[in-house]
Amino acid sequence: MRVAQLTSRPVDERLQYDSVRRLAGPLVAFVLLAAAVPAGAAAPRRAPRPLDLVWHVETADGAEIASQQGDAPINPASVVKVATSLWALERLGAEFRYETRVFARGAVDPGSGVLDGDLVVHGSGDPDFGAGNAMLLGEALARLGVRRVTGRLLVNPTFWIGSEDGSNGTLADAQARGVRMASRLRQALDPQRWGRLQRSAWHEVAQARGFDPARPPRVAVIGGVGVDSEREGELLLVHRSGPLADTLRRFNCYSNNDIERIGSALGPVEELAGLIRVRCDAPREAVQFATTSGLGTNRLTPRLVVRLLREFRATAARAGLPVDSLLPVAGCDPGTVTGFFPTLAGGPGAGAVIGKTGTLTATDGGVSVLAGYASTADGELVFCVVVPQAGGRLRRARRAEEQWILDLLAAHGGPRPSTCRAPLVGADRIAEVLVVAPPSGAPPVVVGGN
Numbered sequence: 001m002r003v004a005q006l007t008s009r010p011v012d013e014r015l016q017y018d019s020v021r022r023l024a025g026p027l028v029a030f031v032l033l034a035a036a037v038p039a040g041a042a043a044p045r046r047a048p049r050p051l052d053l054v055w056h057v058e059t060a061d062g063a064e065i066a067s068q069q070g071d072a073p074i075n076p077a078s079v080v081k082v083a084t085s086l087w088a089l090e091r092l093g094a095e096f097r098y099e100t101r102v103f104a105r106g107a108v109d110p111g112s113g114v115l116d117g118d119l120v121v122h123g124s125g126d127p128d129f130g131a132g133n134a135m136l137l138g139e140a141l142a143r144l145g146v147r148r149v150t151g152r153l154l155v156n157p158t159f160w161i162g163s164e165d166g167s168n169g170t171l172a173d174a175q176a177r178g179v180r181m182a183s184r185l186r187q188a189l190d191p192q193r194w195g196r197l198q199r200s201a202w203h204e205v206a207q208a209r210g211f212d213p214a215r216p217p218r219v220a221v222i223g224g225v226g227v228d229s230e231r232e233g234e235l236l237l238v239h240r241s242g243p244l245a246d247t248l249r250r251f252n253c254y255s256n257n258d259i260e261r262i263g264s265a266l267g268p269v270e271e272l273a274g275l276i277r278v279r280c281d282a283p284r285e286a287v288q289f290a291t292t293s294g295l296g297t298n299r300l301t302p303r304l305v306v307r308l309l310r311e312f313r314a315t316a317a318r319a320g321l322p323v324d325s326l327l328p329v330a331g332c333d334p335g336t337v338t339g340f341f342p343t344l345a346g347g348p349g350a351g352a353v354i355g356k357t358g359t360l361t362a363t364d365g366g367v368s369v370l371a372g373y374a375s376t377a378d379g380e381l382v383f384c385v386v387v388p389q390a391g392g393r394l395r396r397a398r399r400a401e402e403q404w405i406l407d408l409l410a411a412h413g414g415p416r417p418s419t420c421r422a423p424l425v426g427a428d429r430i431a432e433v434l435v436v437a438p439p440s441g442a443p444p445v446v447v448g449g450n
Contacts, residue, residue, distance in 0.1 A: 051393070051400050055385040056302035057408065060373075062310065065381060070303040073286070074386045075367045077358030078255045078336075079305055080294035082371075083276050085248045085326060086312045087292075088262050090275075094245040094319040098126035100159065102137060103233035110145030118151035119221065120233050121185060123159030126241050127261035128250060130162060131201040132428030133239060134188035136209075138217035140237050140433040141189075146219060153189075153221040154228040155182040158265070166257025166293040178227030189219040201428075208429050235436050242430030245321055253328040253335035253424055255357060263292030280307040294358055305371050305384040313373075323373060324354050324421055332420035341370070341402045349409055351417030352376070359394065366391020370401045377413025 056070035106117015121137075123129065141147075157174050161184045164170045171177040187193040194202070206213040241247065251259045263272065273289045280287070282304055290296030300308070316323050328337045331350025336357040338345040344353060355372030371384040385404050387397035409415045 048393070048396070051387050051397060052389070053385060053387055053400060053404060054302055055383065055404065056306050057381055057383045058306050058310075060310070060313075060380040060382060062307075067303065071301050073299045073301055074369070074388055075298050075358075075360060075364045076294065076300045076305055076371075077298070077360045077367055077369050078257075078294035079300075079308075079356050079358040079369050079371050079384075080289055080292065080298055081252055081255065081259050082312050082327070082356050083272060083289070083308060084259055084263050084292040085252060086279075086308075086315050087266055087272050087275060088244060088248065089315050089319055089326075091266050092244055094243060094321055096244040098124050098129075098241040100124065100126055100129060100133075100137075100239040100241075101231075101235060102141075102237040102239070103231060104146075104236050105154075105233035106151060108144065108146055108234075108236075113145050113147030115146050115149045115151075117149075118154050118223070118228075118233070119146075119149045119219075120154045120228060120231070121159055121182075122156045122231060125158045125160070125261060125265040126239075127160065127258055128241065128247050128256075128427040129160060129239075130427055131184075131188040131198050132205045132426060133241075133431055134161060134185050135202055135205050135217070136428060136431060136433050137237060137239060138189045138219050139209075139211060140435050141219050142217040143435055144236060146236075149219065149221045150223060151221075152223040153182050153186045153225045155185065155225075156229050157227060159185075160258075160261055161185050161188070163256070163258055166260040167291055167295055168257060170260075175227055179225060182225035182227065186221050186225055189217075189221065191216045191218050192220070204426070205428055238434040238436060240432050240434070242427065245319070245325060246425075246430060247427070248326050249328075250424060250427065252326060252356060253333045253337075255336045255359075257293040257295060260291060260293045260295075276308060279311045280304050282307075295360075295363075297363060302384040302386060305369075306382045309371060309373065309382050309384075324418070327354050327356055327372065329354050329418070329420065331417075333424055337370075337372075340398050341405075344402050344405060347406075349406060349415040349417070351420060352409065352415035353405060360391075361394070362391055365389040366394065368394055368397035368401060370398075370405065374405065374409060374412075375416045375418060376409055377416055379412075381408065381412065383408065 054069040054072055056067045057065040100123045103120040104115055105120050106115055108115050155178055157178050159181055161181050202216050203213050269289050269292055272292055273287050277287045288299035290298050313323050316326055328335050330337045330341055330353040331345035337355045340357055352375045353372055355370055358369030360367045368387045368390040374381045374383055385401050390397040
């Protein structure tokens with residue numbers, strides 16, 4: 001830019017600039033150069049780089065409608081979560097529930113409210129266990145008369161609480177990660193350790209469950225935290241998550257990278273890539289996944305993304321589920337689809353597009369992806385639209401993709417919206433806690449449940 005300005009000035013101004021630069025340095029030279037620009041003159045602006053849209057569209061039965069570079073390798077980013085969701089449904093089933101078990105390694109005195117020993121919590125990889133779920137455990141422990149633990153709070157390596165943003169924030173050291181999880185759980189169980197977020201979570205739990213918001217349960221752990229894989233002790237509680245299908249819907253709506261927790265329990269990411277190659281009849285080089293969340297360098301083509309979506313619908317159908325019970329609907333569900341595409345979500349197209357977004361800000365130069373199912377008067381279309389090299393201009397990329405999908409709907413008779421499903425709810429709203437060892441020999445009771 002500086003060279004262009006110098007070569008367009010009279011010769012004497014260039015000589016003046018060169019002389020001052022040698023004598024006084026670049027800062028003074030810049031000031032004199034700026035003063036030489038006529039008053040009110042605007043600096044020339046570069047025209048914005050044009051956006052290159054790549055897309056592929058098919059009918060529900062696989063007939064090609066339109067394609068532009070549909071076989072070009074692209075980074076699908078978080079659209080990989082659709083593949084992970086397919087994998088989880090195939091391996092675990094839509095009704096699968098994660099269990100988190102709580103043990104007492106020591107004697108409980110309900111009269112004094114003291115567990116003289118350790119409180120041990122073993123997770124089975126529940127990917128969406130949060131502070132609200134911990135507070136359900138606290139309420140159940142209160143029913144057992146446990147208010148104080150003299151020993152430690154111990155968790156196993158597959159207990160998770162709160163968000164890590166997938167591999168973006170996961171500690172590489174398993175011991176350090178376990179201590180972090182145990183510390184979060186200890187905080188959630190003790191109101192005296194709460195911050196604003198924990199207080200807000202308790203009021204939501206109390207309102208949803210009918211608890212007294214002014215009387216949160218308190219379990220104070222005196223001996224600190226640690227990591228322990230042993231299950232020794234008396235089983236007190238079993239926390240059961242909601243069905244896997246509900247978990248997948250939340251993760252896909254918010255494009256939560258902690259879906260990697262689901263993948264880690266299923267197998268290595270290369271196993272997922274192999275499954276998708278088989279299901280989509282694709283060569284090895286065409287399907288490359290770095291993570292099960294879409295972080296990192298991944299590869300599909302728009303045509304393969306559309307094929308993946310059709311395979312995902314088939315898997316969901318075998319589980320007795322419509323795809324809008326697993327993926328977000330623009331204008332109906334919170335999260336990235338509604339948030340990134342407000343004109344689609346707020347206009348006549350609301351309720352007509354079931355989709356999954358994908359966004360990377362820097363990897364591969366940045367990318368924006370929208371893929372899904374468009375319900376039109378002419379029938380359902382399965383699509384993938386991508387803006388490669390979108391880093392630094394994601395907002396423009398999303399506006400271009402939004403206009404592309406609006407034009408697609410209009411070209412096929414207009415949108416045919418469907419009725420929105422029941423609102424998305426938090427993981428703590430549909431979990432339940434079974435009190436296995438109630439006092440006085442009473443039968444087991446359930447705290448919460450859906």
